[in-house]
Amino acid sequence: MASQREDERPQPRLYLVTPPLADSAGFPDALEAALGAADVAAVLVRIADDSESTQIKRVKAIATAIQNVEAALILDNRPDLVARARADGAHLRGIEAFEAAVGELKPNGIAGAGEMLTRHDAMLAAERGADYVMFGEPDSSGHRQPFDLILERIEWWQDVFQTPCVGFAASLDEVPLLARTGADFVALGDFVFDGKRTASDIVAEAAAALVIQPERTE
Numbered sequence: 001m002a003s004q005r006e007d008e009r010p011q012p013r014l015y016l017v018t019p020p021l022a023d024s025a026g027f028p029d030a031l032e033a034a035l036g037a038a039d040v041a042a043v044l045v046r047i048a049d050d051s052e053s054t055q056i057k058r059v060k061a062i063a064t065a066i067q068n069v070e071a072a073l074i075l076d077n078r079p080d081l082v083a084r085a086r087a088d089g090a091h092l093r094g095i096e097a098f099e100a101a102v103g104e105l106k107p108n109g110i111a112g113a114g115e116m117l118t119r120h121d122a123m124l125a126a127e128r129g130a131d132y133v134m135f136g137e138p139d140s141s142g143h144r145q146p147f148d149l150i151l152e153r154i155e156w157w158q159d160v161f162q163t164p165c166v167g168f169a170a171s172l173d174e175v176p177l178l179a180r181t182g183a184d185f186v187a188l189g190d191f192v193f194d195g196k197r198t199a200s201d202i203v204a205e206a207a208a209a210l211v212i213q214p215e216r217t218e
Contacts, residue, residue, distance in 0.1 A: 013041035020048040032065040034199040038207030042072040059085040095121040136168035158182035
Protein backbone atom coordinates (compact mmCIF):
# COMPACT_ATOMS: atom_id res chain seq x y z
CA MET A 1 0.00 0.00 0.00
CA ALA A 2 1.43 3.36 -0.95
CA SER A 3 1.90 6.05 1.65
CA GLN A 4 -0.49 8.95 1.58
CA ARG A 5 1.12 12.20 0.55
CA GLU A 6 1.38 14.64 3.41
CA ASP A 7 -1.08 17.06 1.83
CA GLU A 8 -3.66 14.25 1.48
CA ARG A 9 -3.60 13.11 5.11
CA PRO A 10 -6.22 14.30 7.60
CA GLN A 11 -4.73 16.62 10.18
CA PRO A 12 -3.76 14.71 13.33
CA ARG A 13 -5.59 15.37 16.57
CA LEU A 14 -4.24 15.88 20.06
CA TYR A 15 -4.31 13.28 22.81
CA LEU A 16 -3.56 14.65 26.30
CA VAL A 17 -1.85 12.67 29.06
CA THR A 18 -2.43 13.66 32.66
CA PRO A 19 0.10 13.38 35.47
CA PRO A 20 -0.79 10.64 37.97
CA LEU A 21 -3.93 11.94 39.64
CA ALA A 22 -3.29 12.69 43.28
CA ASP A 23 -4.93 15.10 45.72
CA SER A 24 -4.33 18.25 43.65
CA ALA A 25 -7.15 20.75 43.99
CA GLY A 26 -5.93 22.94 41.13
CA PHE A 27 -5.56 20.26 38.47
CA PRO A 28 -9.20 20.12 37.25
CA ASP A 29 -9.05 23.85 36.44
CA ALA A 30 -5.75 23.47 34.59
CA LEU A 31 -7.12 20.54 32.62
CA GLU A 32 -10.32 22.40 31.72
CA ALA A 33 -8.28 25.35 30.45
CA ALA A 34 -6.05 23.04 28.41
CA LEU A 35 -9.07 21.32 26.87
CA GLY A 36 -10.49 24.70 25.93
CA ALA A 37 -7.32 25.76 24.12
CA ALA A 38 -7.60 23.39 21.15
CA ASP A 39 -9.37 20.37 19.72
CA VAL A 40 -8.54 17.33 21.87
CA ALA A 41 -9.64 13.84 20.86
CA ALA A 42 -8.86 11.97 24.06
CA VAL A 43 -7.39 12.28 27.53
CA LEU A 44 -5.31 9.47 29.00
CA VAL A 45 -5.92 9.61 32.74
CA ARG A 46 -3.15 8.25 34.91
CA ILE A 47 -4.07 7.43 38.50
CA ALA A 48 -1.78 7.58 41.53
CA ASP A 49 -1.78 4.64 43.93
CA ASP A 50 -4.56 4.86 46.50
CA SER A 51 -7.74 3.08 47.47
CA GLU A 52 -10.01 2.24 44.55
CA SER A 53 -12.78 4.47 45.90
CA THR A 54 -10.38 7.43 46.02
CA GLN A 55 -9.07 6.68 42.55
CA ILE A 56 -12.58 6.60 41.12
CA LYS A 57 -13.45 9.84 42.92
CA ARG A 58 -10.44 11.57 41.36
CA VAL A 59 -11.36 10.38 37.87
CA LYS A 60 -14.93 11.58 38.29
CA ALA A 61 -13.63 14.99 39.44
CA ILE A 62 -12.23 15.63 35.95
CA ALA A 63 -14.70 13.61 33.90
CA THR A 64 -17.09 16.49 33.27
CA ALA A 65 -14.36 18.71 31.84
CA ILE A 66 -13.31 15.94 29.46
CA GLN A 67 -16.77 14.90 28.38
CA ASN A 68 -17.98 18.48 27.92
CA VAL A 69 -15.58 18.80 24.96
CA GLU A 70 -16.57 15.34 23.70
CA ALA A 71 -13.10 13.91 24.27
CA ALA A 72 -12.70 10.25 25.20
CA LEU A 73 -11.76 9.55 28.81
CA ILE A 74 -9.26 6.68 28.78
CA LEU A 75 -7.79 5.14 31.92
CA ASP A 76 -4.13 4.20 31.92
CA ASN A 77 -3.84 0.43 32.36
CA ARG A 78 -6.89 0.19 34.61
CA PRO A 79 -9.57 -1.68 32.67
CA ASP A 80 -11.01 -2.84 35.99
CA LEU A 81 -12.10 0.73 36.83
CA VAL A 82 -13.58 1.72 33.46
CA ALA A 83 -17.21 0.92 34.25
CA ARG A 84 -17.21 2.27 37.81
CA ALA A 85 -15.43 5.48 36.84
CA ARG A 86 -17.70 5.89 33.80
CA ALA A 87 -14.69 6.12 31.53
CA ASP A 88 -14.77 5.42 27.81
CA GLY A 89 -12.05 2.80 27.79
CA ALA A 90 -8.54 1.86 28.84
CA HIS A 91 -5.00 2.18 27.53
CA LEU A 92 -3.35 -1.20 27.99
CA ARG A 93 0.43 -1.37 28.35
CA GLY A 94 2.06 -4.28 26.56
CA ILE A 95 0.59 -7.08 24.47
CA GLU A 96 -0.08 -9.35 27.47
CA ALA A 97 -2.11 -6.69 29.28
CA PHE A 98 -3.93 -5.90 26.05
CA GLU A 99 -4.88 -9.51 25.34
CA ALA A 100 -6.02 -10.01 28.94
CA ALA A 101 -8.41 -7.04 28.94
CA VAL A 102 -9.59 -6.46 25.37
CA GLY A 103 -12.45 -8.92 25.74
CA GLU A 104 -13.97 -7.11 28.71
CA LEU A 105 -13.69 -3.69 27.05
CA LYS A 106 -15.00 -4.49 23.60
CA PRO A 107 -17.31 -3.85 21.85
CA ASN A 108 -18.61 -0.87 23.83
CA GLY A 109 -15.36 0.46 25.28
CA ILE A 110 -12.12 1.74 23.78
CA ALA A 111 -9.17 -0.65 23.96
CA GLY A 112 -5.91 1.15 23.23
CA ALA A 113 -2.61 -0.67 22.89
CA GLY A 114 0.42 0.97 24.46
CA GLU A 115 4.07 0.04 24.97
CA MET A 116 4.15 -1.69 21.61
CA LEU A 117 7.88 -2.30 21.62
CA THR A 118 8.00 -4.58 18.58
CA ARG A 119 6.28 -4.66 15.22
CA HIS A 120 4.96 -8.11 16.05
CA ASP A 121 3.22 -6.92 19.23
CA ALA A 122 1.63 -4.01 17.41
CA MET A 123 0.33 -6.29 14.66
CA LEU A 124 -1.10 -8.72 17.22
CA ALA A 125 -2.92 -5.89 19.00
CA ALA A 126 -4.43 -4.66 15.73
CA GLU A 127 -5.55 -8.18 14.82
CA ARG A 128 -7.25 -8.52 18.21
CA GLY A 129 -9.26 -5.34 17.78
CA ALA A 130 -7.18 -2.48 19.18
CA ASP A 131 -8.82 0.89 18.61
CA TYR A 132 -5.36 2.41 18.32
CA VAL A 133 -1.72 1.56 18.89
CA MET A 134 0.67 4.00 20.54
CA PHE A 135 4.35 4.31 19.69
CA GLY A 136 6.95 6.18 21.71
CA GLU A 137 5.61 6.33 25.24
CA PRO A 138 8.06 5.79 28.11
CA ASP A 139 7.75 2.56 30.06
CA SER A 140 7.20 2.41 33.82
CA SER A 141 10.91 3.05 34.43
CA GLY A 142 10.94 6.09 32.14
CA HIS A 143 12.87 4.38 29.34
CA ARG A 144 11.88 5.30 25.82
CA GLN A 145 12.89 3.95 22.44
CA PRO A 146 15.06 6.23 20.25
CA PHE A 147 12.99 8.88 18.52
CA ASP A 148 14.23 7.91 15.06
CA LEU A 149 12.92 4.39 15.66
CA ILE A 150 9.56 5.77 16.80
CA LEU A 151 9.24 7.78 13.58
CA GLU A 152 10.23 4.75 11.51
CA ARG A 153 7.62 2.61 13.29
CA ILE A 154 4.85 5.16 12.63
CA GLU A 155 5.79 5.46 8.96
CA TRP A 156 5.77 1.68 8.58
CA TRP A 157 2.42 1.44 10.35
CA GLN A 158 0.74 3.98 8.11
CA ASP A 159 2.02 2.19 5.01
CA VAL A 160 0.48 -1.13 6.03
CA PHE A 161 -2.35 -0.80 8.57
CA GLN A 162 -5.64 1.05 8.92
CA THR A 163 -5.84 0.92 12.72
CA PRO A 164 -5.08 4.47 13.94
CA CYS A 165 -1.74 5.12 15.57
CA VAL A 166 -0.75 7.57 18.28
CA GLY A 167 2.72 9.08 18.37
CA PHE A 168 3.93 10.11 21.81
CA ALA A 169 5.64 13.50 21.99
CA ALA A 170 8.05 14.03 24.88
CA SER A 171 8.48 17.70 23.92
CA LEU A 172 6.90 20.32 21.69
CA ASP A 173 9.72 19.90 19.19
CA GLU A 174 8.57 16.36 18.48
CA VAL A 175 4.97 17.28 17.66
CA PRO A 176 5.41 18.45 14.03
CA LEU A 177 7.76 15.54 13.26
CA LEU A 178 5.20 13.01 14.48
CA ALA A 179 2.45 14.74 12.51
CA ARG A 180 4.44 14.80 9.27
CA THR A 181 5.43 11.17 9.67
CA GLY A 182 1.79 10.14 9.72
CA ALA A 183 0.56 9.80 13.30
CA ASP A 184 -3.25 10.00 13.45
CA PHE A 185 -3.03 11.38 16.98
CA VAL A 186 -0.18 13.04 18.86
CA ALA A 187 -0.02 12.42 22.60
CA LEU A 188 1.50 15.20 24.67
CA GLY A 189 3.70 13.99 27.51
CA ASP A 190 4.52 15.32 30.96
CA PHE A 191 5.72 18.69 29.67
CA VAL A 192 2.11 19.92 29.38
CA PHE A 193 1.39 19.85 33.11
CA ASP A 194 4.89 20.26 34.57
CA GLY A 195 4.13 23.81 35.74
CA LYS A 196 6.86 25.52 33.72
CA ARG A 197 4.25 27.15 31.46
CA THR A 198 0.48 27.24 31.47
CA ALA A 199 -0.98 24.03 30.07
CA SER A 200 -3.41 25.94 27.84
CA ASP A 201 -0.56 27.80 26.11
CA ILE A 202 1.32 24.57 25.48
CA VAL A 203 -1.75 22.82 24.07
CA ALA A 204 -2.49 25.75 21.77
CA GLU A 205 1.10 25.73 20.52
CA ALA A 206 1.00 21.98 19.98
CA ALA A 207 -2.23 22.29 18.00
CA ALA A 208 -0.61 24.85 15.72
CA ALA A 209 2.34 22.52 15.21
CA LEU A 210 0.02 19.74 13.99
CA VAL A 211 -0.80 21.61 10.79
CA ILE A 212 0.99 19.82 7.98
CA GLN A 213 2.44 22.30 5.52
CA PRO A 214 2.81 21.03 1.94
CA GLU A 215 6.40 20.86 0.80
CA ARG A 216 7.35 23.67 -1.55
CA THR A 217 8.48 22.77 -5.03
CA GLU A 218 10.87 25.00 -6.89
